[in-house]
Amino acid sequence: MLDKNGIAKRIAQEVKDGYYVNLGIGIPTLVANYVRDDIQVEFQSENGILGMGPFPTEANVDADLINAGKQTITARKGASFFDSAMSFGMIRGQHVDLTILGAMEVAQNGNIANWKIPGKMVKGMGGAMDLVGSAKNIIVAMMHTNRAGQSKLLKECSLPLTGVKCVTKIVTNLAVLEIVDGKFKLLERAPGINIEEIKKATEGDLLIPENVTEMKM
Amino acid sequence: MLDKNGIAKRIAQEVKDGYYVNLGIGIPTLVANYVRDDIQVEFQSENGILGMGPFPTEANVDADLINAGKQTITARKGASFFDSAMSFGMIRGQHVDLTILGAMEVAQNGNIANWKIPGKMVKGMGGAMDLVGSAKNIIVAMMHTNRAGQSKLLKECSLPLTGVKCVTKIVTNLAVLEIVDGKFKLLERAPGINIEEIKKATEGDLLIPENVTEMKM
Amino acid sequence: MIIKKVNNVQEALTGVKDSMTFMLGGFGLCGIPENSINELVNLNVKDITCISNNAGVDDFGLGLLLKKKQIKKMISSYVGENAEFERQMLSGELEVDLVPQGTLAERCRAAQHGIPAFFTPAGYGTEVAEGKEVRDFNGKPHIMETAFHADFAFIKAWKGDEAGNLIFKGTARNFNPVMCGAAKITVVEVEELVKPGELDPNFVHVPGVFVQRIFEGKNYEKRIEQRTTKEA
């Protein structure tokens, strides 16, 4: 079974040379730590930077330089700053190659819910609806089940949607899956996890090919 | 009767302190020469400058610094350069206070035609349709009649329109007029011009108040 | 040039009244108009509608207005950093209109640029699309969104000149440029106000035509929400 860093590490394998990548808050933010350093990748943060670098040293903290998670960051060589309209122009115009974000629920048709629990929690969608509404390639990073042990991979989302039929791939603590023909196709098992465990943790319909290899970490 | 410079000089009186002004090609360009120098006025040129200054000296000519008439210009203190989307954002968003442009025909309902003579001349509308479609205050600078002696102030435009019901005021070699209730209301006579001469040169309906003063130049 | 300089925040906020709609720049606490917000607290204007990406934190930024219950309605994309906000919203004291962040930016920019409406795929098939026109373009459904307008826009820039030309620093730019000119009166506070001619016209982010009043702000706190660092 993977922990959050393990999920991030596995997702980092999906990041290819030449990609511009938008990382959501939480597990997705960790992905930057595991991207191979022999490929060229740029991170976009939707509050207005392309070419986001690592966290600053204490001496280099700048209140005017944060990411979309409100964390202090640095800018890499070749970075640029821009306003929010330009930033979402990049996203809406499909100039960003890969979007990695968290979710509360994913449905087997690719629907995603991650911004609201009616009557309980309403943080807002932030940039998530713009991202999932436009991105060509969306990977969801999340735990396979919620704190109550219920599956987050569902036949249908029960929470208010963030976007419809948009998720490409899901990487959880148990498995890598992709959305194929309205089902969750199992691609890889997490180290030490067998297919029965994944079945039990998945409410939606699973497509299980003959050979499901273990993730190569 | 006024010449082109006289028309420009009279229009310059319409330019008030604090105005941002867009000047079209031809007579309107001359208006800048006659604006009082005790008021603060900025000129916008739709190819991407706010704070346009006078023509450069030969030594200061810069091919990268022109106005919408493709003339070499200078930038004043406090000027800014921007792209064409931003430039027309200023215009469409009604941030420019006054637009002065030429016309082939103006109709008494405020319609204007200035970009095309079917089968004969098609230079294109340039920025004129955006300007007349949005500007709050549009002054037309033109000769009262065309080269064939026909009135350019008509009941209805015969040429393809540039915009509908948009012209506020017209300054010609013979008169100052404004559009009121679907008619040309005569405001001022050019020096030495009498009302009969203006009537004869105007095909559209004229509203003639009791006292029509001569322009103060 | 046309001078937009005013002497202080009090003069800059002349005309602000109850029940008005305000736009406020900033992302989280980064690039927020601190001086103008504090003056709105002092003026104690009530029943206001705020268009702002976030709602501050409990004791800073828009949180100060929330605490005093000056805000009737918030139009935002993300409000997760503010417990008082969530309480007022869930209890129904506060009206909230949540808007996808890119749509929020574009609706402000649309007002600035005189575009009354546009189509975007963001929010299709979600609550955000309810009551809105849906139309397919290139085989993909989009929803129609309209321009946001306001009475005042409160903007924070890094530097500005007396003619209202603005430049921003780092990610403190965010929503600030797109709100300039989207309101009847755009009020800008800057860290450094310079004479016209001191900013390079090639690198002005917002031309002065979009600004009605500009002043040099004071005592910037520039709080950081998530101070994250690495070893030196």
Next chain:
Amino acid sequence: MIIKKVNNVQEALTGVKDSMTFMLGGFGLCGIPENSINELVNLNVKDITCISNNAGVDDFGLGLLLKKKQIKKMISSYVGENAEFERQMLSGELEVDLVPQGTLAERCRAAQHGIPAFFTPAGYGTEVAEGKEVRDFNGKPHIMETAFHADFAFIKAWKGDEAGNLIFKGTARNFNPVMCGAAKITVVEVEELVKPGELDPNFVHVPGVFVQRIFEGKNYEKRIEQRTTKEA
């Protein structure tokens, strides 16, 4: 960073074919991609559609492509400086779609930003509105305009870095920034190509993500159409 540098104009124009649609930056002869235009003449691609505010003059800029009858269709706002253009248009050899200048800019920017359509008052009640949807907003009629897309955009910037970040000078900026990313492949020529890190990230006009190929151009002529001067 992701490097977009190519070695020369030949490499930059790889993949250019007959019958494609091109966007070209520039206003008049100011800020036009001289190197790319000359290479299009060399390549002798035919039946092309050009989206460009103007059409050059008889012996320079797009006029060179017109003279060789490489252009099937022009989408422009103003073509008054080119006699050959007018001749081909009036004779019917050349298809012409005249678009209001602000609408042209916004339709390119819409493609760049993933907005399929928007409303503008420009052209209402004129030929430009024919066949287009008209709708009232705030009591004023507007027409719906759609995004322009192209196969290649040819852009001229002042400086650029190898990561594709661009800055422009003076009014040579014009349509260049709004066309970047509105085509499948954006090709940029610059007067000076620098290493990433040499441009201040606060003052980048176009971030590199919108650019696929960049090269340092040669032998800029920068012709002036109306050389107007005053006494020294």
